[in-house]
Amino acid sequence: MFALTSSCCYYLYREPTDMRKSFDGLSGLVERQLRRSASSGEVFIFINHRRDRIKLLRWEEGGYILYYKRLETGTLELPSFDSSSMTFVMSWAELVMMIEGISMTHIKRRKRYSKFDRFQQNRA
Numbered sequence: 001m002f003a004l005t006s007s008c009c010y011y012l013y014r015e016p017t018d019m020r021k022s023f024d025g026l027s028g029l030v031e032r033q034l035r036r037s038a039s040s041g042e043v044f045i046f047i048n049h050r051r052d053r054i055k056l057l058r059w060e061e062g063g064y065i066l067y068y069k070r071l072e073t074g075t076l077e078l079p080s081f082d083s084s085s086m087t088f089v090m091s092w093a094e095l096v097m098m099i100e101g102i103s104m105t106h107i108k109r110r111k112r113y114s115k116f117d118r119f120q121q122n123r124a
Helices: 023-034 091-098 115-123
Strands: 010-013 041-048 053-060 063-070 086-090
Touching: 010 023, 010 091, 023 041, 023 053, 023 063, 086 091
Parallel strands: 010 041
Antiparallel strands: 010 086, 041 053, 053 063
């Protein structure tokens, strides 16, 4: 089933990515650079240098799925993140806003429960 929902974990790779990479090249980046399992079911997001192309890689039962979008005009706005980290954890809403061209700089988020926030608190 081809489905991306708010129940997925989304990881944005912070470095510009060569969009000629496909399943093997992108899963290699996930394993070597992000030190995560590419077959975990998490969604990994890659953006090119010009920020007009985006690929999402996800493992589903039986194999990888690769989503690819090329913008005809405009660019993708990247969220601000810690420069020492190789990845940025995104929510489904942030991913949708980025793809739809909605600026995230002036968005005020109201507090909501998040599995990820709870996981981060337990690690501290």
